[in-house]
Amino acid sequence: MAAGSLMARSPLHILLYVLATLAVTAAAEAPTQKAPLPAYNVTADEEYWAKRAEEARAYSRAAYVSDPVAELNRFNRDVHRATARRSLARRYGGRPCVATNPIDRCWRCRADWASNRQRLATCARGFGHNAAGGAGGRTYVVTDLSDDELIVPKKGTLRFGVIQDRPLWIVFGRSMVIRLSQELIVNSNKTIDGRGAQVHITGAQMTLQGVRHVIIHNVHIHHSVPHSGGMIRDSKHHYGRRTRSDGDGVSILSSSSVWIDHVSMSSCADGLIDVVSGSTAITVSNSHFTKHDHVMLFGASNTEEQDRMMQVTVAFNHFGKGLVQRMPRCRFGFFQVVNNDYTHWQMYAIGGNRDPTIISQGNRFIAPDDGNAKEVTKREYAPYTEYKDWVWKSQGDVMVNGAFFNESGGQNERRYGNMDFIPAKHGRYVGQLTRFAGVLDCGIGKPC
Ligand SMILES: *[C@@H]1O[C@H](CO)[C@@H](O)[C@H](O)[C@H]1NC(C)=O
Numbered sequence: 001m002a003a004g005s006l007m008a009r010s011p012l013h014i015l016l017y018v019l020a021t022l023a024v025t026a027a028a029e030a031p032t033q034k035a036p037l038p039a040y041n042v043t044a045d046e047e048y049w050a051k052r053a054e055e056a057r058a059y060s061r062a063a064y065v066s067d068p069v070a071e072l073n074r075f076n077r078d079v080h081r082a083t084a085r086r087s088l089a090r091r092y093g094g095r096p097c098v099a100t101n102p103i104d105r106c107w108r109c110r111a112d113w114a115s116n117r118q119r120l121a122t123c124a125r126g127f128g129h130n131a132a133g134g135a136g137g138r139t140y141v142v143t144d145l146s147d148d149e150l151i152v153p154k155k156g157t158l159r160f161g162v163i164q165d166r167p168l169w170i171v172f173g174r175s176m177v178i179r180l181s182q183e184l185i186v187n188s189n190k191t192i193d194g195r196g197a198q199v200h201i202t203g204a205q206m207t208l209q210g211v212r213h214v215i216i217h218n219v220h221i222h223h224s225v226p227h228s229g230g231m232i233r234d235s236k237h238h239y240g241r242r243t244r245s246d247g248d249g250v251s252i253l254s255s256s257s258v259w260i261d262h263v264s265m266s267s268c269a270d271g272l273i274d275v276v277s278g279s280t281a282i283t284v285s286n287s288h289f290t291k292h293d294h295v296m297l298f299g300a301s302n303t304e305e306q307d308r309m310m311q312v313t314v315a316f317n318h319f320g321k322g323l324v325q326r327m328p329r330c331r332f333g334f335f336q337v338v339n340n341d342y343t344h345w346q347m348y349a350i351g352g353n354r355d356p357t358i359i360s361q362g363n364r365f366i367a368p369d370d371g372n373a374k375e376v377t378k379r380e381y382a383p384y385t386e387y388k389d390w391v392w393k394s395q396g397d398v399m400v401n402g403a404f405f406n407e408s409g410g411q412n413e414r415r416y417g418n419m420d421f422i423p424a425k426h427g428r429y430v431g432q433l434t435r436f437a438g439v440l441d442c443g444i445g446k447p448c
């Protein structure tokens with residue numbers, strides 16, 4: 001990592017100064033990057049992905065928690081604590097701090113967030129709370145918005161950062177629009193941290209496949225479209241032929257410990273966030289979703305029984321204008337959907353099939369005017385005799401404009417009896433809790 005883009009942590013202004021100097025050097029050295037590539041070997045490539053999937057399964061099993069209700073309760077307790085008047089006064093004195101939920105309280109009130117960016121890795125809550133991202137690694141500054149080289153990505157680009165093998169905390173030297181030319185394959189132990197800039201990632205999907213410990217924070221992700229595939233590098237020592245990518249926003253396959261926070265997502269060709277193939281330990285929080293049909297798919301196949309270990313928290317998000325359905329649509333796993341603001345849907349908000357457990361707590365559901373779309377829930381392709389035993393519960397949700405949540409549970413409900421739950425912060429506080437959903441405009445040296 002000789003030139004330009006990797007360096008130890010230091011105050012951002014010094015960093016940027018040094019960087020500006022080094023970027024010139026890097027540009028001058030560019031021609032030396034064209035090293036000869038090893039011959040491509042299809043068999044070796046298949047073996048490589050099979051091995052990655054196998055390793056990932058072991059990590060998913062380790063990240064899965066056997067008592068998901070305890071995790072739910074921990075989440076709800078944290079929200080109560082962070083929003084208690086007394087704790088506000090004690091911890092923040094007279095200093096103005098408008099962070100309204102425990103994730104934001106962990107970092108947004110601190111004027112030094114930019115010189116201690118890795119603190120963010122301690123702020124996740126819910127099933128993805130262990131997501132370390134690039135914590136412990138060096139800082140990598142994206143200075144080059146181009147995406148022309150897929151096998152030997154250029155230093156300074158986002159693609160060069162995400163394919164590295166070691167932990168990296170990836171930040172952006174300035175605001176930029178990155179138009180991906182093919183799917184962006186993100187390796188383990190990476191944080192993509194857009195704080196301090198307005199960063200747009202468009203054109204193709206971000207893929208997390210067989211990885212763990214990824215944090216995606218404070219970036220705009222939109223207008224991802226399908227691509228035919230081709231040769232793409234996924235890690236420092238491997239590239240290979242990729243088949244078609246669907247044009248999701250973020251596609252998470254066989255991965256664990258992933259946290260997506262304060263992103264703004266809209267208008268992608270397929271799903272905004274897809275979580276599939278035995279992924280688990282995931283939190284999607286503080287994000288703003290608009291202008292999209294299939295918002296989130298958790299479990300893509302009726303036969304992928306490994307998705308029973310999927311555990312996902314969806315919290316403090318704003319499901320806004322122009323959304324149609326799947327917020328989320330679930331199969332098999334355990335899903336806590338808590339303290340979100342649903343202001344727009346056309347068909348339904350939360351749905352699924354194949355016996356997912358869906359605990360909806362402290363959300364606000366504002367139904368559309370269409371009399372046929374008042375129901376929050378939708379069971380796909382299942383008769384009553386089958387779905388009556390799926391545990392779908394609504395607790396402390398606020399229903400507006402005729403919205404209703406059709407609960408089920410039958411004989412399985414006893415496993416999650418009301419007695420076991422710590423109630424979530426009530427849905428009437430959702431406006432406050434989600435007030436800052438989406439990308440933030442953080443100034444360096446000031447609370448955000
Ligand atoms: C391709 O990879 C396989 C598996 O690693 C190996 O057995 C084979 O010899 C390789 N073929 C070539 C032409 O390198």
Ligand SMILES: *[C@@H]1O[C@H](CO)[C@@H](O)[C@H](O)[C@H]1NC(C)=O
Nearest residue numbers: 132135165166167188189213
């Ligand atoms: C990735 O992060 C996890 C959690 O901090 C850590 O245990 C693991 O060693 C890291 N991986 C690498 C390659 O550093």
Ligand SMILES: *[C@@H]1O[C@H](CO)[C@@H](O)[C@H](O)[C@H]1NC(C)=O
Nearest residue numbers: 375384387388406407408409
């Ligand atoms: C709600 O679910 C019950 C079974 O749990 C079903 O009998 C009923 O038709 C559903 N109501 C609506 C309005 O979908």
